[in-house]
Amino acid sequence: MSANVVPLPARRAERAPSLEPMLALTADGMNAVNAVILDRMHSRIPLIPALAGHLIAGGGKRLRPMLTLAGAALCGYEGTRHHKLAAAVEFIHTATLLHDDVVDGSELRRGKAAANLVFGNPATVLVGDFLFTRSFELMVEDGSLKVLRILSNASSVISEGEVDQLTAQRQIETSEERYLSIIGAKTAALFAAATRIAAVVAERPEAEERALDDYGRNLGIAFQLVDDAMDYSSAADEMGKGQGDDFREGKMTLPVILAYARGSDEERTFWRDAIAGHRSEPADLARAIELVNGHDTVAATRARAEHFAMRAVDAIAGFPAGAARSAMEEAARFAVARRS
Known part of the structure; x- marks a missing residue:
């Protein structure tokens, strides 16, 4: 999935990209959601x-639920079916976060103590399961087999991606291609499904479904690339989770994959020890940050994110210009510009 990097042109020179247009577009709908x-x-x-x-x-x-609402607006849908489906999307996402925090032993989530620390692992897993069941109740209530197929398939793909990430953990030879496959499953699949179901609800042609799927999928990849870059470039209070969590957990994210590929023999020895779990002290994290910065791999990761964000923008170019398309384009720009 590697590709030449295409710079994402700035929309407005006078301000940084923002989610504000998306928030304004979906405000009423999100109240219902x-x-x-x-x-x-x-x-x-x-x-x-x-x-x-x-x-x-x-x-x-x-x-993710905002993407369902924005996609519906882009398709000219004026009903309310998408409100329950957007809630189903958020329940799927929340369930995966709860399960992830147990698997990873996370201490922070969204700037506060992770649920597994507050309530314990068993309760966290079971409530994640409860939210999954609630999401499927909402899908069944909608009554569309096509929507059910899209969201249930996304749930399956997310689980596969999480298992694939687990098996790649502490595997220093993990390739960029496998990494992109993992984030395409564990993150981008739900972005794609959340956006695609809007076209289904609006009864739009298959080509528009695919366009919205492409938008969400590429946006999701860009979003995760930036998340993984921030693990080595942002403080915990900015990210809402602990800085260096990926490093301590031995996750082979793109900044590490590139730093390992570009490193000296001595640096590769450090990375092999660190990813294997033998170098996890604060001084080791500082060394890791020094290496990824020295080889510009955070910048390279963000540059790849820009490429996928541009693909997301291109995917919806065939829809009519207006507030919905503009908000979705800016959301793609925001995904790669954010620092938290």
């Missing part, structure tokens, strides 16, 4: 809404 989320988080078991609410109420951009 949030109402569905609050309603479907309810359970007679108090621990369930308490734990789910710990993460859901903890912030986050809610970009």
Whole structure:
């Protein structure tokens, strides 16, 4: 999946890209989505809404459900079916975060203590399962087999991607191609599905479905590339998670893959020891940051993110110009410009 980097042209010189156009476009719809989320988080078991609410109420951009709403606006849809489906998308995403935090032993999520530390691993896994079931209830209520197929397939692909990432963990020889395949599954699949179902709900042609799928998929890859770059370039309070988590967990992300490929024999020895779990002290993280900066691999990772963001913008070029397309284009620019 490697490709020549195509610079993403700046939309406006006077300000940095922002999610504000997307937020404005989807504000009313997100109010309805949030109402569905609050309603479907309810359970007679108090621990369930308490734990789910710990993460859901903890912030986050809610970009995935916003993509469903923005895609519907782009397709000219004026109904309300997409509100429940956007909530289903957010439940899938939240469930995967809860499970990820248990697998990774995370301490921070969205700037606060991860749910697994507050409530324990068993409860966190089970509430993640509860949210998955809620998402499928919402899909079934919608009644579209096509929507159900798209979102259920995305859920399956996400799980495969997470398992693939787990098996690649601490494997220093992980290639860039495998890395891109992993993030295409664990992150981009839900971005693609969230956007594609908007065209299904709007009963648009297959070509428009594919265009929105391409937009979401490329945006998701760009988004994850930047997330992985920030693990070596942003402070914990900016990211909402611990800096260097990927390093300590032995994850082969693109900044490391490139630094290993470009490094000297001595540097490669460091990376082999670090990824194997033998170099995980603060001084080792500082050395890792020094190496990725010395070989410009954070910048290279962001440059690849720009390429995929440009592909996302190109994917929706055939839709009518207007507020929806403009907001989605700027969301792609924001994905690669963000620092938190």
